[in-house]
Amino acid sequence: MTAALERALRDRRQTGEKCLVPYLTGGLGDDWLETMQAVAAAGADAIEIGVPFSDPVMDGPTIQLANDKALAGGATPHSILDRVRHSDIGVPTAVMTYGNIAYRMGWDRFARSLAAAGISGCILPDIPLEEIEPWALAADDAGVETVMLAAPTAPDERLPRVCARSRGFVYAVGLLGITGVRTELAHSAKVIAGRLKEITDLPVLVGVGVGTPAQAVEVCEVADGVVIGSAVVQRMLDGGGPEGVAELVAEFRGALDRG
Amino acid sequence: MTMNDPTPEGRFGDFGGMFVPETLVPACQELDVAFREAWADPGFRAELDRLLTDYAGRPSPLTECVNLSEELGCRVLLKREDLNHTGSHKINNVLGQALLAKRMGKTSLVGETGAGQHGVATATAAALFGMDCVVYMGSVDMLRQELNVFRMTLLGTEVRAAESGSRTLKDAVNEAMRHWVSVVEKTHYCLGSVMGPHPYPWMVREFHRVIGDEAREQCRKLVGGLPDVVVACVGGGSNAAGIFSGFADADVQLVGVEPAGGAAVGRAVPGIVHGSRSYLMQDEWGQVLEAESISAGLDYPGVGPEHAHLAASGRARYVPVTDAEVIDAFQLLSRTEGIIPALESAHGLAWISRERAELAGRTVLLNLSGRGDKDVAQMMDILR
Numbered sequence: 329m330t331a332a333l334e335r336a337l338r339d340r341r342q343t344g345e346k347c348l349v350p351y352l353t354g355g356l357g358d359d360w361l362e363t364m365q366a367v368a369a370a371g372a373d374a375i376e377i378g379v380p381f382s383d384p385v386m387d388g389p390t391i392q393l394a395n396d397k398a399l400a401g402g403a404t405p406h407s408i409l410d411r412v413r414h415s416d417i418g419v420p421t422a423v424m425t426y427g428n429i430a431y432r433m434g435w436d437r438f439a440r441s442l443a444a445a446g447i448s449g450c451i452l453p454d455i456p457l458e459e460i461e462p463w464a465l466a467a468d469d470a471g472v473e474t475v476m477l478a479a480p481t482a483p484d485e486r487l488p489r490v491c492a493r494s495r496g497f498v499y500a501v502g503l504l505g506i507t508g509v510r511t512e513l514a515h516s517a518k519v520i521a522g523r524l525k526e527i528t529d530l531p532v533l534v535g536v537g538v539g540t541p542a543q544a545v546e547v548c549e550v551a552d553g554v555v556i557g558s559a560v561v562q563r564m565l566d567g568g569g570p571e572g573v574a575e576l577v578a579e580f581r582g583a584l585d586r587g
Numbered sequence: 588m589t590m591n592d593p594t595p596e597g598r599f600g601d602f603g604g605m606f607v608p609e610t611l612v613p614a615c616q617e618l619d620v621a622f623r624e625a626w627a628d629p630g631f632r633a634e635l636d637r638l639l640t641d642y643a644g645r646p647s648p649l650t651e652c653v654n655l656s657e658e659l660g661c662r663v664l665l666k667r668e669d670l671n672h673t674g675s676h677k678i679n680n681v682l683g684q685a686l687l688a689k690r691m692g693k694t695s696l697v698g699e700t701g702a703g704q705h706g707v708a709t710a711t712a713a714a715l716f717g718m719d720c721v722v723y724m725g726s727v728d729m730l731r732q733e734l735n736v737f738r739m740t741l742l743g744t745e746v747r748a749a750e751s752g753s754r755t756l757k758d759a760v761n762e763a764m765r766h767w768v769s770v771v772e773k774t775h776y777c778l779g780s781v782m783g784p785h786p787y788p789w790m791v792r793e794f795h796r797v798i799g800d801e802a803r804e805q806c807r808k809l810v811g812g813l814p815d816v817v818v819a820c821v822g823g824g825s826n827a828a829g830i831f832s833g834f835a836d837a838d839v840q841l842v843g844v845e846p847a848g849g850a851a852v853g854r855a856v857p858g859i860v861h862g863s864r865s866y867l868m869q870d871e872w873g874q875v876l877e878a879e880s881i882s883a884g885l886d887y888p889g890v891g892p893e894h895a896h897l898a899a900s901g902r903a904r905y906v907p908v909t910d911a912e913v914i915d916a917f918q919l920l921s922r923t924e925g926i927i928p929a930l931e932s933a934h935g936l937a938w939i940s941r942e943r944a945e946l947a948g949r950t951v952l953l954n955l956s957g958r959g960d961k962d963v964a965q966m967m968d969i970l971r
Contacts, residue, residue: 382752382875383752383757383761383860383875384761385608385761385764385768386608386768392751399874427606427859428858428869428873429872430873431864431873432858432871433872453608454606454608455859456607456608457612458596458604458605458612459604459605476609478609479609479612480610481609481611481612481613481614482613486612486613501609503769504768504771506769
């Protein structure tokens with residue numbers, strides 16, 4: 329049986345359209361949950377829920393700031409999962425956080441907490457293939473889809489192993505660097521997407537450095553979809569509220585649908 | 588037990604590993620292969636030995652502290668890493684890493700620094716090897732260690748302020764890793780302690796084991812055998828790993844001294860940050876806590892994974908000292924021996940001084956990892 333995250337993305341791809349997965353920081357402000365619901369209604373296929381970590385080494389200034397604000401506001405993994413558990417966001421969700429958040433709670437307990445909250449997937453960007461097994465087995469047991477990242481630096485022999493361990497989709501890292509909006513799409517984004525498309529049937533979504541609707545359209549000439557993080561989180565930080573953030577996501581949706 | 592090589596996956600017991608973003612995995616694996624080859628290559632070893640001798644001034648002396656020994660009632664020996672070029676043990680590691688980076692065809696270095704000792708050493712190696720260099724330093728530490736910031740600049744390195752989090756060493760490591768992710772193909776990350784992803788904890792320890800190997804031979808000549816106790820301060824733990832590695836297989840007590848406000852081993856809670864699983868100061872949810880120490884070089888909430896293993900297995904013990912005890916020790920060594928120690932190194936002496944009754948009549952070897960010039964201005968403010 330294909331789990332909810334992968335099902336949603338495959339369904340979108342089936343129609344010939346592109347997948348859109350916004351990342352929103354959990355616990356940021358009072359209306360983060362309503363914002364997620366609004367973003368789902370605006371055409372997101374799934375949502376990444378960022379669970380803040382004190383030392384996010386893959387993240388640039390925007391998501392760092394969002395993390396710090398959410399933590400200062402008292403957000404914890406428990407408080408975020410608890411609110412998600414009691415709500416209907418409207419589309420499948422995946423948590424994106426760092427390894428220590430899951431490790432501290434215990435791999436099994438964290439996996440079961442995600443499942444209990446109705447969260448489909450999980451992305452741990454500092455746990456690479458070599459270290460993923462204890463987590464991935466716990467997640468498999470709990471029915472949580474572990475999304476693996478694939479980077480431009482990976483040699484050809486590595487990518488099939490990354491894809492084989494990935495569930496839900498394969499997260500193609502668009503550039504050498506950390507999260508954040510760039511003025512132009514990096515050349516590496518389409519290259520890594522193309523390399524992955526050749527070897528996997530899983531949906532291939534590009535994230536990191538996809539910051540505008542035009543960049544999303546450009547990378548989707550090759551990829552099955554995009555993850556958009558910093559642009560969305562910046563709108564949250566700017567006080568966009570559910571309406572403002574949904575408006576931005578709708579712009580991405582519209583651009584992708586027009587192609 | 589002794590201090591063996593880690594498993595091929597970089598494990599010391601339950602600790603270590605390679606917990607880095609996917610982008611960095613190939614670079615860590617490439618470094619692992621390159622280090623293994625270089626370390627087995629007599630030509631590389633000879634070139635490094637030549638640099639350590641002719642450039643860094645090794646071997647560093649072993650000094651018997653006659654006045655201090657009389658005052659404390661135990662025989663205190665100092666391994667004088669403070670007399671190395673750039674003023675601390677850090678030069679051992681950076682010369683090794685810079686030579687390796689050059690061999691790997693890398694053209695730039697990036698590093699992090701707390702007190703500035705590793706940053707100055709990295710900037711020195713970059714100047715010597717003609718490499719570009721960027722060093723990240725917490726903005727709080729840049730204020731505390733203004734002179735070292737200027738030294739690095741003088742050596743041609745660009746010092747960038749880490750403005751996130753506690754704006755100290757932990758955040759400098761975050762920024763250095765973020766930088767490395769974006770320039771990984773041409774740049775070597777010259778990590779300053781026995782921490783980070785495999786192979787760093789092992790490689791950095793190997794580059795520092797010269798401290799322990801020399802000290803063991805020097806002790807044999809000076810006291811006709813082994814010391815009873817070997818003491819070193821522990822932040823990330825590089826100088827301790829270096830001196831411990833010379834004595835771990837012998838009947839010698841190993842004592843690592845942590846600042847009370849940064850005692851990762853003392854708290855003994857495992858966590859994953861900066862590339863490895865080790866003991867980590869963190870809250871109940873896994874958020875990393877900020878360390879607090881008078882010494883910028885030890886102001887770090889984690890510790891190298893091999894130290895976690897040495898503690899868990901009982902081979903070494905780790906003890907905390909307070910800032911006040913460190914301030915006393917700093918003055919004690921200055922007054923009795925005419926040696927102004929780095930605040931980091933003063934941690935080791937603070938423990939010896941506190942435990943003098945227990946240590947009475949025994950021979951204690953302290954790794955004097957660095958000199959105190961960089962700390963004089965800070966101590967002047969504190970003592971006046």
